[in-house]
Amino acid sequence: MVRSKNKKIILSLILLIPFVFGGFIPNETMMPAFRMKKIVLDAGHGGKDPGNIGSRAREKDINLAVTLLVGKYIKENLPDVEVIYTRDDDSFPTLEKRPQIANINKADLFVSIHSNSAANKSAFGTETWIMGMKHFDNNFDIVKRENSVMLLEEDYKERYEGFDPSSPESYIMFNLMSRAFFENSVTLADQIETQFKDRVGRKSRGVKQGPFYVLWTPSMPSVLVELGFLSNSAEEAFLMSKEGQEYMASAIFRSIRDYKTQIEGN
Numbered sequence: 001m002v003r004s005k006n007k008k009i010i011l012s013l014i015l016l017i018p019f020v021f022g023g024f025i026p027n028e029t030m031m032p033a034f035r036m037k038k039i040v041l042d043a044g045h046g047g048k049d050p051g052n053i054g055s056r057a058r059e060k061d062i063n064l065a066v067t068l069l070v071g072k073y074i075k076e077n078l079p080d081v082e083v084i085y086t087r088d089d090d091s092f093p094t095l096e097k098r099p100q101i102a103n104i105n106k107a108d109l110f111v112s113i114h115s116n117s118a119a120n121k122s123a124f125g126t127e128t129w130i131m132g133m134k135h136f137d138n139n140f141d142i143v144k145r146e147n148s149v150m151l152l153e154e155d156y157k158e159r160y161e162g163f164d165p166s167s168p169e170s171y172i173m174f175n176l177m178s179r180a181f182f183e184n185s186v187t188l189a190d191q192i193e194t195q196f197k198d199r200v201g202r203k204s205r206g207v208k209q210g211p212f213y214v215l216w217t218p219s220m221p222s223v224l225v226e227l228g229f230l231s232n233s234a235e236e237a238f239l240m241s242k243e244g245q246e247y248m249a250s251a252i253f254r255s256i257r258d259y260k261t262q263i264e265g266n
Contacts, residue, residue, distance in 0.1 A: 033264065034263065034264055035080070036081060036108045036109060036259075036263065036264065037080070037081060037108060038081070038082045038105055038106065038107040039081055039083055039084070039107060039108065039109040039110075039111065040084045040085075040086060040101055040102040040107040040109070040110045040111070041067050041070055041071050041083060041084070041085050041086070041113070042067070042085075042086040042087075042098050042111065042113065042214065043060070043063040043064040043066075043067035043068075043085070043086065043088075043113055044059065044060070044063045044115075045059055045063060045092075045114075046060045046063075046064065046087050046090055046091055046092045046093070047060075047091050048092055049092055051063065051114070051115065052116065052117035052231070053117075053230065054117070054230030054233075055233060055236065056236065056240065057230050057240050059114065059115040059117075060090065062230070062239050062240070062245070063113050063114055063115060063227075064087070064088075064089075064090070065245050066113055066227060066239075066245050066248050067085065067249075068085075069245060069246060069250075070111070070113070070249045070252045070253050071085060072249075073249060073250060074253060074256065077257065078256075078257060084101065084102075084107065086101050095213050095214060096213075096217075098214050099214055099215075099216075099217040099218040100217070102218045102220060102222075103217070103218060103219050103220075107218075108220055109188070109220060109221055109222075109259075110215075110218040110220055110221070110223075111188075111222070111223055111252070111256070112212075112214050112215070112223070112225065113224075113225050113227065113252070114224060114225065114226050115226065115227045115228060115229075115239060116226040116227070116228060116229045116230070117229055117230050117231040118229055120231075121232060121233070122232065123229050123232060124203055124228060124229050124232040124234070124235045125202065125203035125204060125205040125228065125229070126192075126193060126196045126197075126202050126203070126204050126205060126225070126226060126227060126228055127193075127204075127205045127206065127207075127226040128193050128208070128224070128226070129208050129209065129215065129224040129225075130185040130186055130189050130208075130209055130215065130222070130223055131182070131185065131209070131211065131215040131216055132182070132209025132210065132211070181218075181220060181221040181222065184259075184263065185221045185223055186207065187221075187259060187263075188221060188223050188255060188256070188259045189223045191255040191258055192223065192225060192251065192252060192255040193206060193207055194255075195251035195252070195254050195255050196248070196251050199250075199251055199254070200247045200248065202228065202248075210224075212224055225252065227239055227248050228248075
């Protein structure tokens, strides 16, 4: 009987501790919910770097047009999200500066927008890339082409500490990447490719992994989107058209919106 009484007294004291000290016992429902507040949109290439060139289009122009539309749709429909551009004109931010802008602004998401090209003129379709080394040998040509933008910078050897985008050995350093944002990057990439395929009717070439410098340094989930092939005349015409740019930008916007809803719900 005495033991039972003592147990009740001890239990009562334990339950009173939070109130006596003016505190509380935290649980999952009391933790502050994550909110996506900032996104950095990166229009690939620009200025002295035209990127891929089709029969009529320059990649830098397509990238900028679609990127600005994505930003416009986010501002109109997600007013609680701040949009930051790495460029909003025909300028040339360095490969190093683009992810730096995201890191300095403590962004929650980094989306780099590009247009593809291939020697095979019949190649077409969209791709969304995340940072990774899977199938490195198969994807080396496109990775090398994108990373070679750094060669246009005057002090690239010092800035990138001897990194050679054309040497496979240089990519050993990318194996040291943090996988902290891998799953969220995959989630967004999957949603983008699904939107391109199901809502815009484009051929999706899937989500791929590559050691792109622009995806290696951001401290947040990051993706690189390839809108299509400028080397394919039909796809080039689509991406040059106002309707095509609006469709592709809307698909990317919807993916970001759905990603925001999903991670904030989790």
